[in-house]
Amino acid sequence: MEKNVLLQMKDIHKTFPGVYALKDINLEVRAGEVHALLGENGAGKSTLIKVLGGIYQADQGEIFIDGNKVDISDVRDAQQQGISIIHQELVLVPYMTVAENIYLGREPKNGLFVNHRKMEEDAQKLLDAYQMEIDAAMVVANLTTAQQQMVEIVKAISFDSKILVMDEPTSSISDKEVEFLFNTMRILTEKGVGIIYISHKMSELDQICDRVTVLRDGKYVGTEVVKETTKEKLISMMVGRELQKYYTRDFQNAGEVVLKCEKISDGKLVKDATFEIRKGEIVGFSGLVGSGRSELMKCVFGLNQNFTGDITINEKKVKIKSPIDAIKNGIALVPEDRKKEGLYKVQSVKYNSTIEVLDEFIKGIIVNYSKEEAITQKYIDMMSTKTPSQDQIIGNLSGGNQQKVMIGRWLATTPKILILDEPTRGVDVGAKSEIYARMNELVKKGVSIIMISSELPEIINMSDRIYVMNSGRIAGCLQRDGISQEHIMQLAAS
């Protein structure tokens, strides 16, 4: 056995009624390493982490920490063993200060009363120690997502955690913030903390991870040293087959200009943005989080009525005052945050697929159910969505399949211009690759796609052109030949 093994999970089994969620899983994390946990959605990563965190109990198997067998039967046990989990959905209390959040439930006291001064001072010391420019007295709701994540990390560190689990920490922060996060992680590993890192972004493995364990369908596939393996090998371990092509894109000559936006401003985050999209193009929009990309598209889609500037579609000036106007003009928008802005999660796949096109099968009080089913099936097939039935509640599908239903929902409106805001966020590798292939098919049919993405490899490989936004302005437009990550970052961060 290797020296300084911090955590060992051995032969972990976990079943839910009717489902084998984890079968014979092994995971070993050493002190001072970042250990990636890879697998498609539904592979068992979350379940394994929940077993480690004491939220679920394993049916079989053993957990060793520093070589001692431990029994983790609830969340408190896990904390006492030095395990901290930073969940994908941040769980801070929004209307409390940073300090109050860090010391929630264990506030320093003066007799009966909370000693606010000491609490803030202690919190500030911790924040400063990791060079985080965050004021401990700030209310959490006023922080950016990235800052909130930093607060979560500091909170975890303040428990003297030896093992830190991070569940997709980079899914909603910009590249610059990712860099900062990685630096923080390096400081932690130097102190001997072991980090379990869950991510769908393969490109991050080289940057930050030492070893990687791959799970598939609840089973252990293998552990590799990152420096000695290839991306292709890891992907095939994950999906269980060779992916022929990760990105599918047949570049073609773009047609005439279909959408032209001139001097769009929303008075806050978008400033004088001018751009145009041609028929059959995929146009990427890159930039840091908060650079105004989503806000710009909200103007184009009529979600912000108070913008100024001109929108021209097929050489005709149009007024877009609401999403209804946008849809009439052939625009569709698949929003960034599908949970908040897209899903009706207690409703069926069928309901979610057809909500935009009720006109096509409900006339007055006559519902043509066969047509409703036919429409739903058409887009399930087109997107190759995996669902047990049309009546399945959408909240029970994996993130990738939910996203496919979302895209299908908008394809049903037969848009000429499809805006995809972070189309592959929280989507596993297999589904990502399928979404790229569908995008390629759509532009071949003459649809124009605007893709906002924070994932540089994705946007570079899929786009004909890339507009880079910086503080609400369009900082530049890069043509396909000669785009590099460096070019984009220069424009985005200057």
Add this chain to the structure above:
Amino acid sequence: MAEITISKTQNSNNRFVKSFKGFIRDNLGIIIAFLILVIFLTLSPVTRSIFPTQKNVFNVLRQISTNLYLACGMTMVIILGGIDLSVGSIIALTGCVGAAIVSRYGLPIAAAIVGGLLVGLLFGIFNGFVISKTTIPPFIVTLATMNIAKGLAYVYTGGAPVRVVTKEWQFLGAGYVGPFPTPVIILIGVLILTGIIMNKTQIGRHIYAVGGNAQAAQFSGINVQKVKFFVHAYSGLLAGLAGMVLASRMYSGQPTAGDGAEMDAIAAVVVGGTSMAGGSGKIGGTIIGGLIIGVLNNGLNLLNVNSFWQYVVKGVVILLAVYIDFIRNSKAKH
């Protein structure tokens, strides 16, 4: 296309069977509870001579009717993620206004019905207007209109009932259409109308969308304000209807009528499986919920249970019914 037309009749039969099975499956707990209650009251030596008689059954249905009018509106309001506390008070005000139109001003009964419904509708429109145009929570808005309507009923009547003692006046609440009580016939109409709105129209689907995820509904291009406005106006209108039917049954408009009626309506809706979180629920469940509460009230009376204790029993039953659903749902999740 040819295939679709051929299999259409078969499909619609299947669909009916499927949705009926779905109805049974979704409401299994409360359907069993309802059947147990009915069987017990039919067999119990104390009640068996009264409960299953036509007179008593009609009496129960008559009482259930007004609660279910309210519950139809309330189901939509709750699916929308809101609540309507004002319906009980609207009953009082519409009843008083309707009765006064006949007894004070000597106008025909048709005018009273129109006037009463209009009062309910106007309150609903007001609720809908404020709730759709502002972000004030529906709980607060309807709490305010509840007090306003109740207050106006007292001011208008000076606290005394407005009596109407004509045979025609009783038709709506105490009369019969053929062999069936009028309120029950009206109820069937209201249920069909509500069922159609919720299941067969675009706005029906939009109600689920707005209640399930208002932000997504906005992204979907759904007119969220219109949906909220419509649902609250409909709830007000049905409260007006309940007010008129009740005033007819009591030969008078009374400012104390409808006291706490909103709570019985809410109880019917939640016992019927509609989630207070919004976004899901079915009118079929509400019907069973209303039946349970009505039969329970009747049974407790027939069993001579002290009326103070009746509240306690009703509370326990509501909690049990919702708890059973909670258990079933949390099992279904895994």
